[in-house]
Amino acid sequence: MKLFSKFLMGAAVLGVMASGDASAAGKIVMDGSTTVGPIAKSFAAYFTKTTGTEVTVSESGSGNGAKSIINGTCDIANMSRAMKDKEVAAAKAKGVNPVEHIVALDGLAVVVNPGNRVTALSKAQIRDIYSGKITNWSKVGGPNAQIVKIQRESNSGTQDTFKSLVMGKEYPISKRAESQASNGAVKNRVSTTPAAIGFLGLGFVDSSVKPLLVDGVAPSAQTVKNGTYPISRPLFMYTNGQPTGVVKQFIDLNKTSDGMRMISELGFVNK
Numbered sequence: 001m002k003l004f005s006k007f008l009m010g011a012a013v014l015g016v017m018a019s020g021d022a023s024a025a026g027k028i029v030m031d032g033s034t035t036v037g038p039i040a041k042s043f044a045a046y047f048t049k050t051t052g053t054e055v056t057v058s059e060s061g062s063g064n065g066a067k068s069i070i071n072g073t074c075d076i077a078n079m080s081r082a083m084k085d086k087e088v089a090a091a092k093a094k095g096v097n098p099v100e101h102i103v104a105l106d107g108l109a110v111v112v113n114p115g116n117r118v119t120a121l122s123k124a125q126i127r128d129i130y131s132g133k134i135t136n137w138s139k140v141g142g143p144n145a146q147i148v149k150i151q152r153e154s155n156s157g158t159q160d161t162f163k164s165l166v167m168g169k170e171y172p173i174s175k176r177a178e179s180q181a182s183n184g185a186v187k188n189r190v191s192t193t194p195a196a197i198g199f200l201g202l203g204f205v206d207s208s209v210k211p212l213l214v215d216g217v218a219p220s221a222q223t224v225k226n227g228t229y230p231i232s233r234p235l236f237m238y239t240n241g242q243p244t245g246v247v248k249q250f251i252d253l254n255k256t257s258d259g260m261r262m263i264s265e266l267g268f269v270n271k
Contacts, residue, residue, distance in 0.1 A: 027054035032065020032078035033157050034182040035201040036235050040078050042262045043253050053246050062157030069238050070096055075247050077238040080157030097241045103254045105269040107202040107224040108231040111209040113194045118142040120213035127166055132174035149177040150189050150198035161233050162199050203267035221269045
């Protein structure tokens with residue numbers, strides 16, 4: 001059992017979003033990315049245990065996290081991508097000043113079923129698979145089987161990152177790709193589908209799926225940190241203005257030895 005998992009059992013970290021400034025009422029409300037979710041929940045359990053401050057975490061996707069900080073219904077928006085220009089503009093129009101805080105680094109692991117003999121793909125091959133140009137595993141050294149493409153839903157920061165770093169603007173993802181609502185759902189679908197391919201945050205990879213080398217580089221904490229893994233990204237927490245009080249104390253957890261230990265134990269990378 002991981003070092004901080006005992007905190008997760010005793011602390012109420014999941015809840016329905018409250019409206020208004022929750023931190024003023026002695027609690028912190030978070031919403032957003034399912035990728036950042038494990039870090040947020042681990043931090044929340046630890047923070048509640050050590051300070052007595054109630055922290056609730058909802059995982060409705062990065063896009064909804066941005067909406068929540070804009071609408072004032074959360075204190076911290078968890079996002080696996082940077083806020084878009086249009087989101088920042090919408091925030092400014094409501095008098096909200098979104099400030100980004102990089103909490104950790106992450107790699108997007110491209111994963112297949114463990115029974116698939118393919119061990120590596122180039123970024124160009126991945127792009128061709130998701131655009132629909134390559135439809136059979138035999139074209140990339142695998143079995144004679146139709147490729148089942150798994151992606152994230154449109155509100156996902158992970159989906160946005162994949163489009164930006166792999167597909168580019170000129171290569172839309174095929175309409176035949178199947179959407180899943182979370183990293184865990186992608187992992188489950190790939191683990192139970194012999195011909196599937198998917199992508200998910202590095203912290204979600206386990207023995208139920210097989211991560212591929214991309215352009216000859218394996219996704220790992222080391223390759224993400226040194227920049228050699230080609231599908232890497234920062235993970236964010238956003239606040240309205242510079243944080244103060246318990247929100248600042250929470251945001252700064254990733255700079256502490258306990259916070260860095262939690263990030264590493266969850267499979268993510270300290271910045």
